[in-house]
Amino acid sequence: MQKIISWNVASLRARMPALKRLLAEERPDIVCLQEVKATDETFPAFELRLAGYHAALAGQKSYNGVAILSRAPLADIVAPLPTFAEDAEARFIQAALPGGEIVMSAYIPNGNPPERDPADTARLAYKLKWMDALTRHAEGLLRAGKKVILCGDFNVIARDADVYNPKAFEGNALMLPPVREAFARLAALPLTNALRALHPDERLYSFWDFQMGAWPRDLGILLDYIFVARGMEPAECRVLKDVRGWDKTSDHAPVLLVLK
């Protein structure tokens, strides 16, 4: 049995007290982090080691950054996406577990234009290119028979029921048709969406904006998932919603997966 958590922490250093509490309460084997916003120099590797975890980091100053924490040593670390080697942003890392499983932590681009230039489509194009690269990379590993565990903030509202008010997000890069189509191509690989396999019709959110009192008003969005290679059996998968109510927490709640 393995327990895996995926969490967009919105700055690891700001989240260390909350992360240490989560590690102590859940004692996961693996933690995939997104929006770490740290470099090798500012990453709290020693503190995490004291908490019992090895770490692999694809770091970047101020923005993005992904990491994998593991109780067992990690091997064969890969970053960035081999199918997008020229990527300038730290959004992907993978590592092999002692049992041969390939764990991935992915932070899919948001894709919305900068506020000052709403007509700029460069970020949307980058998002679509990135999603396609992730799909091709995962496909290659699955074809080779690898036991893939893909964790991340996908930045996709996959269906209207995954957001408190779909009308308010019309035209938003989180749910534009080409983005949903790219997500559907990824989901069509021989993968199981663990959260949706176990909770097909439940209203689930994993993100509540820091703004507008989104959390107390339950104005949420489902953006975070854990996919596993077909044949791997999720015993349990859920959003750790309580964590969103913690002091000094992230705007995302963690997703937890237990494999049989």
Next chain:
DNA sequence: ATGGTCGACTCTCGA
């Protein structure tokens, strides 16, 4: 009690 996001960074940007 007169507020109203957060974090990193230099004050503005991204989410």
